[in-house]
Amino acid sequence: ILLFKAHFDERSGEVCVNFPGGRWWQTLDEVYIELQVPEGTRGTQVVCKIGVNNLRVSLTGGQSLLSGDLPKSVRPDESSWTLADRRLLQIVLAKASPDPVQSCWPCLLVGQPEFEPDPLQRDQMEKKLTLQRFQYENPGMDFSGAEITGNYAGGGPQWSSS
Template identity: 45%
Template structure:
């Protein structure tokens, strides 16, 4: 069984006061550190296609409009080891050029370096999908990769 591209290449996390978030071409991953001993009954998580809200033990962790749309019926959250909440959102737009610059509109923004690294990773992930026989997980790219990188679709194979 082959390992997914993102597992081999690592993630580019955007650190926040409550944990971090990261992304692939298809998904957005959110990790929230919560007090040890937190139970599932103490977690209130609403995941919509455009909105998200998380409360733990009656305290709001975050609430707002997502940077872009997601498939709400494919969103999940789990509480692991009673101290970590993992949320997975499926992006509606799954192109390499759809690199979220923040988790919520105007909040939890990736700094310029993190945004650059996220875009590079999504571009390499796109190259991997277009060329399944090659391994781009450890590759380095330079040049114009913003918006998903160069378009090679017009080249003959």
């Protein structure tokens, strides 16, 4: 099941939000961030502080790349970052909430509009996470090519457990 879940986004695509110098996207469990850094940057030059409710990313010398409060909590000990090809900083934030209905982040950093998806992107994110939730709940079915319509804000439809 884990292998199948891990490849859901590869088959169904991702909804990326571009911002100056990078982009971000999310799954039910994680938020992914890619930041362009000056070519030749070394890992020792990166300062990445992942808190439960905030994120601070800078380069030694004071160049701030990201800084602010997160819209929802993360698990810092399960989050990580890596520097690819000495020019692309990749950050993975592990979402703290196990509740798939509340898992969609409305933005990357609170109060910073450049990190917010536009309304169409937000709707697409909600739908993508709803499909991923359906996949988790029904591991024998393939929802990667499925399309859904309607307002799926808040994780999509709720069914009674009876």
